[in-house]
Amino acid sequence: MRYRVVYGVILAGLMCSAHAADKIEEVAETCSGCHGANGVSENANIPSIGGQPESYLKKILLEWKSGVRHSETMESLIKEYSIEQIGALAAYYAKKPWTPVAQKTDANLVKLGEDATRGCAGCHGDTGVANDVETPNLNGQWAEYLEMDMLKFRKGSMTVSNPKMLKALKKLSTEELKAAAAFFASQGK
Ligand code: HEC
Ligand code: HEC
Numbered sequence: 654m655r656y657r658v659v660y661g662v663i664l665a666g667l668m669c670s671a672h673a674a675d676k677i678e679e680v681a682e683t684c685s686g687c688h689g690a691n692g693v694s695e696n697a698n699i700p701s702i703g704g705q706p707e708s709y710l711k712k713i714l715l716e717w718k719s720g721v722r723h724s725e726t727m728e729s730l731i732k733e734y735s736i737e738q739i740g741a742l743a744a745y746y747a748k749k750p751w752t753p754v755a756q757k758t759d760a761n762l763v764k765l766g767e768d769a770t771r772g773c774a775g776c777h778g779d780t781g782v783a784n785d786v787e788t789p790n791l792n793g794q795w796a797e798y799l800e801m802d803m804l805k806f807r808k809g810s811m812t813v814s815n816p817k818m819l820k821a822l823k824k825l826s827t828e829e830l831k832a833a834a835a836f837f838a839s840q841g842k
Pocket of ligand 1 (some may be wrong): 680681683684685686687688698699700701702710713714723724725726727730742789802
């Protein structure tokens, strides 16, 4: 009995150190199961993350780890990772090319979205291509995900670090918000 306990402790210790030494590619396999190979998502409810700016990715992941940001799917999962692993994951995905996903969008909605997003261009550019390290790419991100995210920001169930961004969002009607998602989703590189 005693041997078994000791063996168990040693084994747990070995597994622990093996886990710490995991190559980041292996750690990222868990993420790719949902976010797709190279972080290009094939699921409209899951965002693509490959090629997003490193600082943006790291900030979001650390906010989940510390609990200031909420997500049913991501929050408890990220708490399992160390700060070092989070930094390495952010660097790993940031090095992948940003790949806009081709998706069906309604042309009228896209047109409405183009008008509705004029106030977003200062930070997101005309087409959603990130031009600073704190801002995510929106071009070719999944429309469903973008809409869902913006609704959560507006409702206050997810924190947004930039108060100006929240102010701009609150100016949009629910229809314009859907249109903004369709517009950015329809943009290529
Ligand atoms: C079970 C599926 C699943 C797994 C596994 C998963 N994610 Fe996610 N991830 C999601 C979903 C769904 C969202 C959108 C959640 C939300 O906004 O509440 C998300 C959002 C994100 C975002 C925010 C993207 C953005 O544009 O704001 C990042 C970054 C992220 N995940 C990174 C990771 C990393 C790194 C891993 C691996 C450690 C991982 N995810 C594992 C489902 C998953
Ligand atoms: C003052 C700069 C600024 C303005 C203006 C702005 N944004 Fe943002 N936006 C940001 C930043 C910074 C983030 C990342 C914030 C965070 O997640 O905490 C962001 C995040 C987002 C996201 C989340 C993307 C993702 O991958 O999760 C969406 C969607 C978005 N913005 C849409 C818009 C729309 C639509 C407008 C105009 C109505 C707008 N933004 C105006 C700076 C801005």
